[in-house]
Amino acid sequence: MILTSSSPVSWLLALAAAVAYAVPAAAASRLGAAAARNALLVAWLLHGAVLVWGLWGDAPRFGFAPALSMTAWLVLTVYAVERQLFPQMQSRWVLAGLGAAAIVLAMLFPGQPLHVTASAWLPLHLALGIACYGLFAAAVVHAWLMTRAERHIRQAEDPHSGIPLLTLERLTFRFVTAGFVLLTATLLAGWLFGETLYGRAWRWDHKAVFSMLSWLTFATLLLGRARFGWRGRNAVRVLYAGSALLLLAYVGSRFVLEVVLGRSA
Known part of the structure; x- marks a missing residue:
């Protein structure tokens, strides 16, 4: 593990995104539809900021875990679009858990410096x-x-x-x-x-x-x-x-x- 190799900004953004994902993932049954949607939107935005900073920040890094993290973010993007077209889709908590896991994995293994x-x-x-x-x-x-x-x-x-x-x-x-x-x-x-x-x-x-x-x-x-x-x-x-x-x-x-x-x- 090379957690300490990440920049402080990247680490803080990733921690905030993981927590934001954990809210709809852990409390899916207690949150209303609007609250869960807003929580997932905040997590998605923070996740995107993590990815941008990882590639274009002060110390750009990339590796297998950031690649999986970016993949998870793209899948969530597709879900967000399709959810508007097909409201019957009910996989929000599963995807939130996937996003949180991807963020944590990228925190633990941020990859090698470019x-x-x-x-x-x-x-x-x-x-x-x-x-x-x-x-x-x-x-x-x-x-x-x-x-x-x-x-x-x-x-x-x-x-x-x-x-x-x-x-x-x-x-x-x-x-x-x-x-x-x-x-x-x-x-x-x-x-x-x-x-x-x-x-x-x-x-x-x-x-x-x-x-x-x-x-x-x-x-x-x-x-x-x-x-x-x-x-x-x-x-x-x-x-x-x-x-x-x-x-x-x-x-x-x-x-x-x-x-x-x-x-x-």
Whole structure:
């Protein structure tokens, strides 16, 4: 753990965000809808401030835990938007707990300092890559909701208790498509401008291999849906497999380096 490596401002912002998330997570049954929504909004804003300070503050840092933290923030952003369109969504306390856990993990493992010689475009490239994580994480959440909706239908439960199944399926693949576009752009940027961004040309390390495997998996999923109409459990399994590979690409590699091996690169 390298908690003391974080800047005081980052630490205070993270602590405030974690506490703000804990309120709707721990007191979901006692808070009214408006109070819980306002508490989650405050936590979301503080969480965003933590992420901005971590990348562009006095001592920029990044690693596997900040990447997960940014992913959680993006999933919460998607939830906030969809909650306006689908008021029947009732996962507020679960997402608040996810946000609090992500914040605490990033406090404990704030990552390694970005090199002073790194390109000024590096934080943007990192943000672009993590946006892929957020979109695919949102796709995974919707795929899980889709699987649960299918189970409710098979068990003859109330079909109007959540988002319609076809809507969930459509949203799932929209997130997959958007994530695939960003993943493609991220890989191309790393391949074409790796020396400018990281001070070294593209190389086939564990991160690159897992990233390409995930890209191929998602490409297969989208092609299979477009050409062969893939849907249901088989499509969800491919989505889960691609997401697991993508998680291993950066988060898994950085976890091994930072926590298991205790080094930055």
